[in-house]
Amino acid sequence: MTSMGNRTFHSEADLIAWLRRRTPRRVPDLLVGIGDDAALLKVPPGQELLLTTDMSIETVHFTTTSHPPRAVGHRALARSLSDVAAMGGIPRYALISLALSRATERTWLEDFFNGLFALARQFRVAVIGGDTAVSGGKISADVVAVGTVHRNQALRRSGAQPGDRIFVSGRLGMAALGLRLLLERRRIRKPLDRAALRAHLFPQPQCALGRFLAARRLASAMMDLSDGLSIDLRRLCDASRVGATLFGDRIPIPPLPHVEDALDLALHGGEDYQLLFTVPAAKCSKVPHHFGRVPLCCIGEIRSKRGMDLITSEGQALPVVNRGYDHFARISHL
């Protein structure tokens, strides 16, 4: 092991000790954290529990050459926090399973956790457990988020009704544009390009917005945009057994005149981690145009007829083709 020098942690106990030092001593409702067989926690009365898990895999979700390890850690946690936000919950705890490659250096691992812990602190999320292994393969992280939500306030995908308006938060396609800029390895100078890069590398889960919509009972259905509007809205519609009409000129595309396929990015680009939600028409006036700095846009309407159409600015109705990201579909691309 001496030959490895400072390049890596010397043992699993060494890594766990390092993680424990970076975990707050006192965490509300947590009875046992990292270091035992399982974490133990209390759930406050009147609260229900949310559980979700998301993987981040080298070459699928990130590459070690393009993505700074801080961003990999941030995004791994952001994916799971966004799922809690999408149910209207408050993220409370996280568990991290991390499979390292034998070549993973200690500095990479520390930066990964620095990025992850920075986001965790921002949302007051405590890392309470996980698992580690060293394999000959690629790096992969599986992050479990545990959230709480007030009884009967959780928002599902299945509540949309014909006539409900369709809203999204933020600008769609920004993360996909950021990924493109990252892979092109161009020097980023324009502030909007920088914003797109940041949207890809350091997405912000919309937890406060999700909580607001759930607590005010404004939304009838909600989910987060992880794989792209076209595939995710279809999932919401399928769960609710409805269809949707989108208005092309209302979709908040990246505000960059030099991007020619901005609407395509907004429709099919993934990893925005914005919220997609439906609001009964009678409640639409209560939805603000901005939540903090995040714009909220009405982009369409739920209908009883299944399927999805996009109304162009010329008034033409085009069927929306499912081009979002499906991991299994990739098999057929080989």
Next chain:
Amino acid sequence: MTSMGNRTFHSEADLIAWLRRRTPRRVPDLLVGIGDDAALLKVPPGQELLLTTDMSIETVHFTTTSHPPRAVGHRALARSLSDVAAMGGIPRYALISLALSRATERTWLEDFFNGLFALARQFRVAVIGGDTAVSGGKISADVVAVGTVHRNQALRRSGAQPGDRIFVSGRLGMAALGLRLLLERRRIRKPLDRAALRAHLFPQPQCALGRFLAARRLASAMMDLSDGLSIDLRRLCDASRVGATLFGDRIPIPPLPHVEDALDLALHGGEDYQLLFTVPAAKCSKVPHHFGRVPLCCIGEIRSKRGMDLITSEGQALPVVNRGYDHFARISHL
């Protein structure tokens, strides 16, 4: 995709639909299961929540050539259920994150889930969520188990006191012996060899025993034996800030005269998923010799002096060397 025929699932939605069909409709306290952004559940009053996660990675925890997929699925869940057992809890739910290789066939995947679901049914555990991805790399599964435990009954690693007796359930080293038989690819004829192979491929988490010890308040500390007695007992001792003396002739080794290193297997072999627990001397008479068919053996005593010694049948005290499984230590084996 047509060229793939029946070899794989056609989409993530296809796999999720298959999984949902195999999940019971009504699960106690579950409000939202597979198919939304997060699972949603109620925690009954008077109960605390246990959370644990364990990875199973191809070439680290199993190989597709040696291990039948049913066993891979069984073991992936068993690892996590055993952690819940080790805290004295009842496992209730599981979330499965599965990274598949592009070469993974549908039959492998179905058998993996068949093995996992069979164990889940046995313990009335409901699969309530997860994540899937297809990568170019190895298969890996991360299984989260969620359990409940009565308030103030959870057993930690840190409660052992000098004078407490050390107990283990079952026979130790059986799984390691089973793995050896598996890798040697010998024809298995003897019933005891078959039992060893079964101990490796289909370990039984000791949930009822863990529950019994917690509910009767017999144990002062508990954990499960996943990496080997020598490393796991050291972890329990470190958490409790104590040391241990083991009696070599009381350790329940594999009962096979032709196995020359039976004591080594029992001390250092991993993946037995038996329980290791300490009992105050005054309560030892209340610990049965068997729990169901599983023998419970007193193998040593907790002491205040740190470190671990093994007393041989000749009365000699030998320091116990830490030779259990540490994932990070493997880096140095390259």
